Amino acid sequence: MSLHQFLLEPITCHAWNRDRTQIAISPNNHEVHIYQKSGNQWVKSHELKEHNGHITGIDWAPKSDRIVTCGADRNAYVWSLKDGVWKPTLVILRINRAATFVKWSPLENKFAVGSGARLISVCYFESDNDWWVSKHIKKPIRSTVLSLDWHPNNVLLAAGSCDFKCRVFSAYIKEVEEKPGPTPWGSKMPFGAVLAEFGGAGGGGWVHSVSFSSSGNRLAWVSHDSTVTVVDGTKGSTPSQLKTEFLPLLSVLFISENSVVAAGHDCCPMLFRCDDGGSLTFVSKLDLPKASITRNISAMERFRNMDKRATTEDRNTALETLHQNSITQVSIYEGDQSDCRKFCTTGIDGAMTIWDFKSLEASIQGLRIM
Protein backbone atom coordinates (compact mmCIF):
# COMPACT_ATOMS: atom_id res chain seq x y z
CA MET A 1 0.00 0.00 0.00
CA SER A 2 1.74 3.12 -1.11
CA LEU A 3 0.42 6.46 -0.01
CA HIS A 4 1.38 9.65 -1.76
CA GLN A 5 0.45 12.96 -0.20
CA PHE A 6 -0.13 15.39 -3.05
CA LEU A 7 -1.11 18.51 -1.17
CA LEU A 8 -2.95 19.46 1.96
CA GLU A 9 -6.03 20.42 -0.02
CA PRO A 10 -8.69 17.77 -0.59
CA ILE A 11 -8.53 15.93 -3.89
CA THR A 12 -12.06 16.42 -5.23
CA CYS A 13 -11.65 13.90 -8.03
CA HIS A 14 -8.98 12.10 -10.00
CA ALA A 15 -8.52 10.23 -13.28
CA TRP A 16 -5.74 8.02 -14.63
CA ASN A 17 -4.42 7.81 -18.16
CA ARG A 18 -4.25 4.46 -19.93
CA ASP A 19 -0.85 3.24 -18.75
CA ARG A 20 -1.14 4.85 -15.31
CA THR A 21 1.88 7.06 -15.81
CA GLN A 22 -0.12 10.24 -15.40
CA ILE A 23 -2.85 11.25 -13.00
CA ALA A 24 -5.18 14.25 -13.34
CA ILE A 25 -6.42 15.60 -10.02
CA SER A 26 -8.30 18.64 -8.90
CA PRO A 27 -7.10 20.11 -5.61
CA ASN A 28 -10.50 21.50 -4.63
CA ASN A 29 -10.27 24.58 -6.86
CA HIS A 30 -10.89 25.70 -10.43
CA GLU A 31 -7.92 23.86 -11.90
CA VAL A 32 -6.90 20.38 -12.94
CA HIS A 33 -3.30 19.41 -12.26
CA ILE A 34 -1.72 16.59 -14.22
CA TYR A 35 1.13 14.79 -12.50
CA GLN A 36 3.64 12.60 -14.31
CA LYS A 37 5.23 9.63 -12.60
CA SER A 38 9.01 9.79 -12.55
CA GLY A 39 10.59 7.03 -10.56
CA ASN A 40 8.92 7.06 -7.17
CA GLN A 41 7.87 10.68 -7.32
CA TRP A 42 5.01 12.51 -8.96
CA VAL A 43 5.98 15.64 -10.84
CA LYS A 44 3.42 18.22 -11.94
CA SER A 45 3.48 18.41 -15.73
CA HIS A 46 0.39 20.40 -16.75
CA GLU A 47 -2.13 22.77 -15.24
CA LEU A 48 -5.51 22.95 -16.93
CA LYS A 49 -7.08 26.33 -16.18
CA GLU A 50 -10.32 27.10 -17.92
CA HIS A 51 -13.14 26.50 -15.48
CA ASN A 52 -14.65 29.35 -13.46
CA GLY A 53 -15.93 27.20 -10.66
CA HIS A 54 -14.78 24.21 -8.68
CA ILE A 55 -14.09 21.11 -10.74
CA THR A 56 -16.50 18.38 -9.71
CA GLY A 57 -15.61 15.61 -12.14
CA ILE A 58 -12.69 14.47 -14.30
CA ASP A 59 -12.57 11.47 -16.63
CA TRP A 60 -9.69 10.43 -18.88
CA ALA A 61 -10.55 8.36 -21.94
CA PRO A 62 -7.89 5.63 -22.14
CA LYS A 63 -7.95 4.95 -25.88
CA SER A 64 -8.48 8.38 -27.38
CA ASP A 65 -6.45 10.15 -24.66
CA ARG A 66 -8.98 12.93 -24.12
CA ILE A 67 -9.89 14.40 -20.76
CA VAL A 68 -13.38 15.65 -19.96
CA THR A 69 -13.89 17.90 -16.94
CA CYS A 70 -17.05 19.33 -15.48
CA GLY A 71 -17.46 21.97 -12.83
CA ALA A 72 -19.65 24.07 -10.62
CA ASP A 73 -19.63 26.75 -13.34
CA ARG A 74 -22.22 24.64 -15.25
CA ASN A 75 -19.72 23.90 -18.01
CA ALA A 76 -17.81 20.92 -19.29
CA TYR A 77 -14.63 21.00 -21.35
CA VAL A 78 -13.10 18.27 -23.50
CA TRP A 79 -9.30 18.55 -23.49
CA SER A 80 -7.03 17.13 -26.22
CA LEU A 81 -3.27 17.05 -26.17
CA LYS A 82 -1.83 19.05 -29.11
CA ASP A 83 1.92 19.63 -29.28
CA GLY A 84 2.37 18.91 -25.62
CA VAL A 85 -0.34 21.36 -24.54
CA TRP A 86 -3.86 20.42 -23.44
CA LYS A 87 -6.37 22.44 -25.47
CA PRO A 88 -9.96 22.77 -24.17
CA THR A 89 -13.17 22.63 -26.17
CA LEU A 90 -16.23 24.01 -24.47
CA VAL A 91 -19.29 21.76 -24.37
CA ILE A 92 -22.64 23.52 -23.99
CA LEU A 93 -24.48 21.39 -21.46
CA ARG A 94 -27.52 23.70 -21.22
CA ILE A 95 -27.85 23.20 -17.49
CA ASN A 96 -28.70 25.94 -15.03
CA ARG A 97 -27.07 24.38 -11.98
CA ALA A 98 -23.63 22.97 -11.24
CA ALA A 99 -22.42 19.79 -12.91
CA THR A 100 -21.62 17.09 -10.37
CA PHE A 101 -20.14 14.12 -12.20
CA VAL A 102 -18.83 13.17 -15.65
CA LYS A 103 -17.97 9.84 -17.29
CA TRP A 104 -16.85 8.78 -20.77
CA SER A 105 -18.79 5.94 -22.31
CA PRO A 106 -16.87 2.66 -22.90
CA LEU A 107 -16.41 3.42 -26.62
CA GLU A 108 -15.52 7.05 -25.83
CA ASN A 109 -17.85 8.48 -28.46
CA LYS A 110 -20.04 10.15 -25.85
CA PHE A 111 -20.00 11.18 -22.22
CA ALA A 112 -22.64 11.76 -19.58
CA VAL A 113 -22.72 14.65 -17.09
CA GLY A 114 -24.83 14.59 -13.94
CA SER A 115 -25.95 17.91 -12.53
CA GLY A 116 -27.79 19.72 -9.79
CA ALA A 117 -30.36 20.75 -12.40
CA ARG A 118 -32.05 17.38 -11.83
CA LEU A 119 -31.00 16.08 -15.23
CA ILE A 120 -28.28 14.14 -17.02
CA SER A 121 -26.63 15.67 -20.10
CA VAL A 122 -25.47 13.06 -22.61
CA CYS A 123 -23.03 14.67 -25.04
CA TYR A 124 -21.78 13.39 -28.39
CA PHE A 125 -19.62 14.90 -31.10
CA GLU A 126 -21.35 16.12 -34.25
CA SER A 127 -18.67 16.17 -36.91
CA ASP A 128 -20.71 18.30 -39.40
CA ASN A 129 -20.72 21.28 -37.07
CA ASP A 130 -17.51 20.24 -35.34
CA TRP A 131 -18.88 20.62 -31.86
CA TRP A 132 -20.34 18.64 -28.98
CA VAL A 133 -24.12 18.41 -28.74
CA SER A 134 -25.97 17.55 -25.55
CA LYS A 135 -29.24 15.74 -25.03
CA HIS A 136 -31.06 15.77 -21.71
CA ILE A 137 -32.50 12.98 -19.62
CA LYS A 138 -34.94 14.66 -17.25
CA LYS A 139 -37.82 12.44 -16.25
CA PRO A 140 -38.27 11.11 -13.60
CA ILE A 141 -35.24 12.52 -11.78
CA ARG A 142 -36.39 14.72 -8.92
CA SER A 143 -33.15 15.89 -7.37
CA THR A 144 -29.41 16.32 -7.95
CA VAL A 145 -27.68 13.50 -9.82
CA LEU A 146 -24.65 12.49 -7.77
CA SER A 147 -23.09 9.66 -9.71
CA LEU A 148 -23.16 7.87 -13.09
CA ASP A 149 -21.82 4.66 -14.55
CA TRP A 150 -22.02 3.28 -18.08
CA HIS A 151 -23.02 -0.28 -18.94
CA PRO A 152 -20.43 -2.10 -21.13
CA ASN A 153 -22.82 -1.97 -24.09
CA ASN A 154 -22.24 1.80 -24.36
CA VAL A 155 -25.99 2.52 -24.22
CA LEU A 156 -27.27 1.98 -20.71
CA LEU A 157 -26.45 4.46 -17.98
CA ALA A 158 -26.96 4.01 -14.25
CA ALA A 159 -27.57 7.15 -12.21
CA GLY A 160 -27.65 7.63 -8.45
CA SER A 161 -29.32 10.76 -7.21
CA CYS A 162 -30.39 12.71 -4.15
CA ASP A 163 -34.02 11.63 -4.53
CA PHE A 164 -32.89 8.39 -2.83
CA LYS A 165 -33.16 6.36 -6.03
CA CYS A 166 -30.81 4.53 -8.34
CA ARG A 167 -32.05 4.26 -11.93
CA VAL A 168 -30.93 2.64 -15.17
CA PHE A 169 -31.56 4.84 -18.22
CA SER A 170 -31.03 4.33 -21.88
CA ALA A 171 -28.64 6.87 -23.39
CA TYR A 172 -28.93 5.53 -26.94
CA ILE A 173 -27.89 8.18 -29.45
CA LYS A 174 -28.86 7.11 -32.94
CA GLU A 175 -26.38 9.51 -34.58
CA VAL A 176 -23.34 7.74 -33.21
CA GLU A 177 -24.23 4.12 -32.75
CA GLU A 178 -26.22 1.13 -33.89
CA LYS A 179 -29.30 -0.12 -32.13
CA PRO A 180 -28.23 -2.19 -29.14
CA GLY A 181 -29.23 -5.78 -28.59
CA PRO A 182 -31.48 -6.81 -25.71
CA THR A 183 -29.99 -6.96 -22.22
CA PRO A 184 -31.25 -8.32 -18.90
CA TRP A 185 -32.30 -4.75 -18.10
CA GLY A 186 -34.67 -4.47 -21.04
CA SER A 187 -34.86 -4.67 -24.81
CA LYS A 188 -36.60 -1.49 -25.94
CA MET A 189 -34.22 1.37 -25.29
CA PRO A 190 -35.24 4.71 -26.73
CA PHE A 191 -33.23 7.64 -25.46
CA GLY A 192 -34.18 8.67 -21.94
CA ALA A 193 -36.26 5.58 -21.13
CA VAL A 194 -36.08 4.35 -17.54
CA LEU A 195 -35.34 0.63 -17.63
CA ALA A 196 -35.16 0.12 -13.89
CA GLU A 197 -35.64 2.13 -10.75
CA PHE A 198 -34.57 1.09 -7.26
CA GLY A 199 -34.61 2.51 -3.80
CA GLY A 200 -36.70 4.97 -1.90
CA ALA A 201 -39.10 2.69 -0.12
CA GLY A 202 -38.68 2.63 3.64
CA GLY A 203 -35.20 3.83 4.36
CA GLY A 204 -33.17 5.66 1.83
CA GLY A 205 -30.39 8.11 1.71
CA TRP A 206 -28.74 9.97 -1.14
CA VAL A 207 -27.19 7.52 -3.56
CA HIS A 208 -23.55 8.57 -3.57
CA SER A 209 -22.10 6.17 -6.10
CA VAL A 210 -23.18 3.50 -8.59
CA SER A 211 -21.18 0.84 -10.41
CA PHE A 212 -21.94 -1.75 -13.08
CA SER A 213 -20.05 -5.03 -13.00
CA SER A 214 -17.86 -5.90 -15.99
CA SER A 215 -20.60 -8.05 -17.56
CA GLY A 216 -23.17 -5.34 -17.00
CA ASN A 217 -25.53 -7.76 -15.31
CA ARG A 218 -24.99 -6.51 -11.80
CA LEU A 219 -25.41 -3.02 -10.45
CA ALA A 220 -24.14 -1.88 -7.04
CA TRP A 221 -24.74 1.39 -5.25
CA VAL A 222 -23.95 2.94 -1.88
CA SER A 223 -26.26 5.30 -0.12
CA HIS A 224 -26.09 7.79 2.72
CA ASP A 225 -28.02 5.55 5.10
CA SER A 226 -24.88 3.43 5.44
CA THR A 227 -26.09 0.69 3.12
CA VAL A 228 -24.62 -1.11 0.13
CA THR A 229 -27.06 -2.61 -2.35
CA VAL A 230 -26.51 -4.93 -5.29
CA VAL A 231 -29.09 -5.99 -7.84
CA ASP A 232 -28.63 -8.69 -10.44
CA GLY A 233 -30.50 -7.91 -13.64
CA THR A 234 -30.58 -11.54 -14.70
CA LYS A 235 -32.25 -12.69 -11.49
CA GLY A 236 -35.26 -10.46 -11.35
CA SER A 237 -35.30 -7.03 -9.83
CA THR A 238 -35.10 -7.59 -6.09
CA PRO A 239 -32.08 -5.74 -4.83
CA SER A 240 -30.06 -7.24 -2.01
CA GLN A 241 -29.29 -4.60 0.58
CA LEU A 242 -26.69 -4.78 3.31
CA LYS A 243 -27.06 -2.40 6.25
CA THR A 244 -23.56 -1.73 7.47
CA GLU A 245 -22.50 -0.55 10.89
CA PHE A 246 -20.05 1.94 9.42
CA LEU A 247 -20.38 5.56 8.48
CA PRO A 248 -21.85 6.16 5.01
CA LEU A 249 -19.77 5.04 2.05
CA LEU A 250 -19.07 7.48 -0.77
CA SER A 251 -17.69 5.43 -3.63
CA VAL A 252 -18.23 1.89 -4.86
CA LEU A 253 -16.53 -0.21 -7.53
CA PHE A 254 -16.87 -3.77 -8.82
CA ILE A 255 -13.44 -5.39 -8.83
CA SER A 256 -14.61 -8.77 -10.06
CA GLU A 257 -18.00 -10.17 -10.95
CA ASN A 258 -18.57 -11.17 -7.33
CA SER A 259 -16.67 -8.63 -5.29
CA VAL A 260 -17.23 -4.98 -4.58
CA VAL A 261 -14.89 -2.46 -2.95
CA ALA A 262 -16.41 0.59 -1.29
CA ALA A 263 -14.94 3.44 0.76
CA GLY A 264 -16.28 6.51 2.45
CA HIS A 265 -16.40 8.50 5.65
CA ASP A 266 -14.69 5.76 7.66
CA CYS A 267 -11.49 6.52 5.69
CA CYS A 268 -11.01 2.83 4.98
CA PRO A 269 -11.80 0.71 1.89
CA MET A 270 -14.08 -2.26 2.58
CA LEU A 271 -14.60 -5.44 0.64
CA PHE A 272 -18.03 -6.96 0.10
CA ARG A 273 -18.92 -10.21 -1.64
CA CYS A 274 -21.98 -10.85 -3.74
CA ASP A 275 -22.61 -14.55 -4.16
CA ASP A 276 -24.44 -16.32 -6.96
CA GLY A 277 -27.75 -16.16 -5.14
CA GLY A 278 -27.37 -12.41 -5.23
CA SER A 279 -27.00 -11.78 -1.52
CA LEU A 280 -24.40 -9.38 -0.27
CA THR A 281 -22.05 -9.97 2.67
CA PHE A 282 -19.32 -7.91 4.26
CA VAL A 283 -15.92 -9.55 3.98
CA SER A 284 -13.35 -7.29 5.56
CA LYS A 285 -11.95 -3.82 6.02
CA LEU A 286 -8.91 -3.50 3.80
CA ASP A 287 -6.94 -1.12 5.99
CA LEU A 288 -6.17 -3.02 9.13
CA PRO A 289 -3.79 -1.02 11.26
CA LYS A 290 -0.76 -2.76 12.63
CA ALA A 291 -1.05 -3.32 16.37
CA SER A 292 0.11 -0.11 17.98
CA ILE A 293 2.96 -0.52 20.38
CA THR A 294 2.31 1.25 23.66
CA ARG A 295 5.59 2.65 24.69
CA ASN A 296 6.51 4.03 28.04
CA ILE A 297 6.96 7.73 27.65
CA SER A 298 10.18 9.14 28.96
CA ALA A 299 10.05 12.06 31.38
CA MET A 300 11.59 14.32 28.75
CA GLU A 301 8.79 13.53 26.29
CA ARG A 302 6.19 14.11 28.94
CA PHE A 303 7.49 17.57 29.68
CA ARG A 304 7.83 18.31 25.99
CA ASN A 305 4.19 17.33 25.43
CA MET A 306 3.13 19.48 28.35
CA ASP A 307 4.99 22.41 26.91
CA LYS A 308 3.95 22.01 23.29
CA ARG A 309 0.46 20.61 23.52
CA ALA A 310 -0.55 21.15 27.16
CA THR A 311 -1.17 17.45 27.51
CA THR A 312 0.43 14.84 29.71
CA GLU A 313 -0.66 11.75 27.81
CA ASP A 314 0.73 10.28 24.67
CA ARG A 315 -2.36 11.13 22.72
CA ASN A 316 -1.81 10.50 19.07
CA THR A 317 -4.40 12.48 17.14
CA ALA A 318 -3.79 10.72 13.87
CA LEU A 319 -6.30 8.15 12.64
CA GLU A 320 -5.20 4.54 12.53
CA THR A 321 -6.10 4.22 8.86
CA LEU A 322 -3.79 5.30 6.05
CA HIS A 323 -6.16 8.02 4.91
CA GLN A 324 -6.61 10.72 7.51
CA ASN A 325 -9.93 11.90 6.18
CA SER A 326 -12.86 10.57 4.18
CA ILE A 327 -12.16 8.74 0.93
CA THR A 328 -14.18 10.29 -1.89
CA GLN A 329 -13.23 8.20 -4.91
CA VAL A 330 -12.09 4.65 -5.64
CA SER A 331 -10.70 3.77 -9.08
CA ILE A 332 -9.04 0.81 -10.76
CA TYR A 333 -5.28 1.09 -11.01
CA GLU A 334 -4.24 -2.24 -12.46
CA GLY A 335 -6.47 -4.76 -14.17
CA ASP A 336 -10.03 -4.16 -15.24
CA GLN A 337 -13.44 -4.49 -13.72
CA SER A 338 -13.58 -8.24 -14.11
CA ASP A 339 -10.23 -8.85 -12.47
CA CYS A 340 -8.71 -5.93 -10.63
CA ARG A 341 -5.29 -6.39 -9.07
CA LYS A 342 -4.70 -2.92 -7.70
CA PHE A 343 -7.02 -0.04 -6.95
CA CYS A 344 -6.48 3.56 -5.99
CA THR A 345 -8.25 5.81 -3.48
CA THR A 346 -8.18 9.59 -3.06
CA GLY A 347 -9.79 11.62 -0.37
CA ILE A 348 -10.30 14.82 1.50
CA ASP A 349 -6.89 14.51 3.14
CA GLY A 350 -5.19 15.19 -0.21
CA ALA A 351 -3.57 11.76 -0.31
CA MET A 352 -3.64 9.12 -3.01
CA THR A 353 -3.13 5.49 -1.97
CA ILE A 354 -2.64 2.47 -4.21
CA TRP A 355 -3.82 -0.82 -2.76
CA ASP A 356 -2.50 -4.15 -3.98
CA PHE A 357 -4.69 -7.22 -3.58
CA LYS A 358 -1.73 -9.59 -3.50
CA SER A 359 -0.29 -7.96 -0.42
CA LEU A 360 -3.75 -7.50 1.09
CA GLU A 361 -4.47 -11.20 0.72
CA ALA A 362 -1.17 -11.96 2.37
CA SER A 363 -1.60 -9.60 5.29
CA ILE A 364 -5.27 -10.13 6.12
CA GLN A 365 -6.16 -13.58 7.38
CA GLY A 366 -8.49 -15.54 5.21
CA LEU A 367 -9.00 -12.82 2.64
CA ARG A 368 -9.62 -14.16 -0.84
CA ILE A 369 -10.92 -12.14 -3.73
CA MET A 370 -13.28 -14.28 -5.81
Add this chain to the structure above:
Amino acid sequence: MAKNTLSSRFRKLDIDEFDENKFVDDHDEPVDNQGPDGAEIDNLIRQGDMMTAFHIALRNPPVNTKNPAIKERALAIVLRVLTSFKSSDIEPAVKSLDRSGVDLLMKYIYRGFEKPSDNSSAILLQWHEKAFAVGGLGSIVRVLTARKTV
Protein backbone atom coordinates in the same frame (compact mmCIF):
# COMPACT_ATOMS: atom_id res chain seq x y z
CA MET B 1 -43.36 55.01 8.92
CA ALA B 2 -45.76 54.30 6.12
CA LYS B 3 -48.28 51.80 7.23
CA ASN B 4 -49.15 49.08 4.82
CA THR B 5 -52.87 49.61 4.45
CA LEU B 6 -53.28 46.86 1.91
CA SER B 7 -54.27 43.35 2.86
CA SER B 8 -51.59 41.23 4.48
CA ARG B 9 -53.38 37.97 3.87
CA PHE B 10 -50.61 36.91 1.54
CA ARG B 11 -48.34 36.55 4.54
CA LYS B 12 -50.28 33.50 5.63
CA LEU B 13 -49.67 31.76 2.32
CA ASP B 14 -47.15 28.90 2.24
CA ILE B 15 -45.28 29.68 -0.97
CA ASP B 16 -43.45 26.35 -0.92
CA GLU B 17 -46.69 24.50 -1.56
CA PHE B 18 -46.87 26.10 -4.99
CA ASP B 19 -43.32 25.37 -6.02
CA GLU B 20 -43.57 23.00 -8.98
CA ASN B 21 -40.14 21.55 -8.21
CA LYS B 22 -41.13 20.64 -4.69
CA PHE B 23 -40.01 17.16 -3.73
CA VAL B 24 -42.94 14.97 -2.75
CA ASP B 25 -42.26 11.59 -1.25
CA ASP B 26 -43.70 8.59 -2.97
CA HIS B 27 -46.87 7.34 -1.36
CA ASP B 28 -46.51 3.63 -1.23
CA GLU B 29 -47.60 0.93 1.18
CA PRO B 30 -51.11 1.79 2.32
CA VAL B 31 -50.58 -0.90 4.93
CA ASP B 32 -50.61 1.18 8.06
CA ASN B 33 -49.53 -0.57 11.16
CA GLN B 34 -51.35 0.56 14.23
CA GLY B 35 -48.53 -0.02 16.61
CA PRO B 36 -48.29 -2.61 19.36
CA ASP B 37 -51.22 -3.63 21.50
CA GLY B 38 -51.10 -1.80 24.82
CA ALA B 39 -53.27 -4.18 26.83
CA GLU B 40 -51.31 -7.25 25.78
CA ILE B 41 -48.05 -5.56 26.71
CA ASP B 42 -49.40 -4.53 30.12
CA ASN B 43 -50.34 -8.12 30.83
CA LEU B 44 -46.93 -9.37 29.94
CA ILE B 45 -45.17 -6.73 32.02
CA ARG B 46 -47.32 -7.67 35.00
CA GLN B 47 -46.42 -11.31 34.52
CA GLY B 48 -42.76 -10.37 34.31
CA ASP B 49 -42.23 -11.77 30.81
CA MET B 50 -40.13 -8.88 29.59
CA MET B 51 -38.63 -10.54 26.52
CA THR B 52 -41.98 -11.31 24.93
CA ALA B 53 -43.28 -7.87 25.83
CA PHE B 54 -40.16 -6.40 24.19
CA HIS B 55 -40.62 -8.36 20.98
CA ILE B 56 -44.31 -7.58 20.72
CA ALA B 57 -43.65 -3.90 21.39
CA LEU B 58 -41.29 -3.81 18.44
CA ARG B 59 -43.73 -5.45 16.08
CA ASN B 60 -45.97 -3.40 13.78
CA PRO B 61 -44.16 -0.08 14.05
CA PRO B 62 -46.42 2.73 12.85
CA VAL B 63 -43.93 4.02 10.28
CA ASN B 64 -46.39 4.63 7.48
CA THR B 65 -49.14 6.58 9.20
CA LYS B 66 -49.24 10.35 9.22
CA ASN B 67 -51.36 10.34 12.35
CA PRO B 68 -49.21 11.61 15.21
CA ALA B 69 -51.56 10.20 17.85
CA ILE B 70 -50.85 6.64 16.72
CA LYS B 71 -47.14 7.30 16.77
CA GLU B 72 -47.31 8.84 20.25
CA ARG B 73 -49.25 5.88 21.55
CA ALA B 74 -46.80 3.39 20.10
CA LEU B 75 -43.87 5.38 21.46
CA ALA B 76 -45.39 5.47 24.94
CA ILE B 77 -45.89 1.69 24.95
CA VAL B 78 -42.37 0.98 23.77
CA LEU B 79 -40.87 3.36 26.31
CA ARG B 80 -42.86 1.71 29.08
CA VAL B 81 -41.37 -1.64 28.12
CA LEU B 82 -37.85 -0.24 27.81
CA THR B 83 -37.94 1.51 31.18
CA SER B 84 -39.30 -1.60 32.92
CA PHE B 85 -36.26 -3.64 31.94
CA LYS B 86 -33.58 -4.55 34.46
CA SER B 87 -30.11 -3.38 33.44
CA SER B 88 -28.75 -6.90 33.27
CA ASP B 89 -31.47 -8.04 30.88
CA ILE B 90 -30.84 -5.32 28.31
CA GLU B 91 -27.94 -7.01 26.56
CA PRO B 92 -29.62 -10.38 25.85
CA ALA B 93 -32.70 -8.54 24.66
CA VAL B 94 -30.66 -6.54 22.13
CA LYS B 95 -28.80 -9.68 21.03
CA SER B 96 -32.08 -11.37 20.22
CA LEU B 97 -32.90 -8.82 17.55
CA ASP B 98 -31.93 -8.92 13.89
CA ARG B 99 -30.43 -5.99 11.97
CA SER B 100 -33.72 -4.26 11.19
CA GLY B 101 -34.85 -4.83 14.77
CA VAL B 102 -31.76 -3.04 16.08
CA ASP B 103 -32.40 -0.15 13.68
CA LEU B 104 -35.99 0.09 14.87
CA LEU B 105 -34.90 -0.02 18.51
CA MET B 106 -32.45 2.83 17.82
CA LYS B 107 -35.28 4.87 16.29
CA TYR B 108 -37.39 4.43 19.43
CA ILE B 109 -34.42 5.20 21.68
CA TYR B 110 -33.79 8.51 19.95
CA ARG B 111 -37.50 9.36 20.03
CA GLY B 112 -37.37 8.61 23.74
CA PHE B 113 -34.43 10.99 24.14
CA GLU B 114 -36.53 13.80 22.70
CA LYS B 115 -38.73 14.06 25.77
CA PRO B 116 -36.77 12.99 28.82
CA SER B 117 -38.72 12.12 31.94
CA ASP B 118 -37.42 11.45 35.45
CA ASN B 119 -35.72 8.15 35.08
CA SER B 120 -35.99 7.48 31.38
CA SER B 121 -32.68 9.02 30.30
CA ALA B 122 -30.50 6.73 32.39
CA ILE B 123 -32.09 3.52 31.20
CA LEU B 124 -32.31 4.78 27.63
CA LEU B 125 -28.60 5.51 27.67
CA GLN B 126 -27.94 1.94 28.72
CA TRP B 127 -30.16 0.71 25.90
CA HIS B 128 -28.30 3.03 23.53
CA GLU B 129 -24.94 1.65 24.60
CA LYS B 130 -25.98 -1.95 24.00
CA ALA B 131 -27.74 -1.22 20.73
CA PHE B 132 -24.72 0.77 19.51
CA ALA B 133 -22.43 -2.15 20.27
CA VAL B 134 -24.47 -4.28 17.86
CA GLY B 135 -25.62 -1.75 15.27
CA GLY B 136 -22.62 0.55 15.17
CA LEU B 137 -22.58 4.03 13.71
CA GLY B 138 -24.58 2.77 10.75
CA SER B 139 -27.70 2.22 12.87
CA ILE B 140 -27.50 5.80 14.15
CA VAL B 141 -27.01 7.12 10.61
CA ARG B 142 -30.11 5.19 9.57
CA VAL B 143 -32.11 6.87 12.35
CA LEU B 144 -31.01 10.25 10.98
CA THR B 145 -31.67 9.50 7.32
CA ALA B 146 -34.88 7.51 7.63
CA ARG B 147 -37.72 8.97 5.58
CA LYS B 148 -40.33 7.05 7.54
CA THR B 149 -39.99 7.84 11.21
CA VAL B 150 -41.48 5.88 14.05
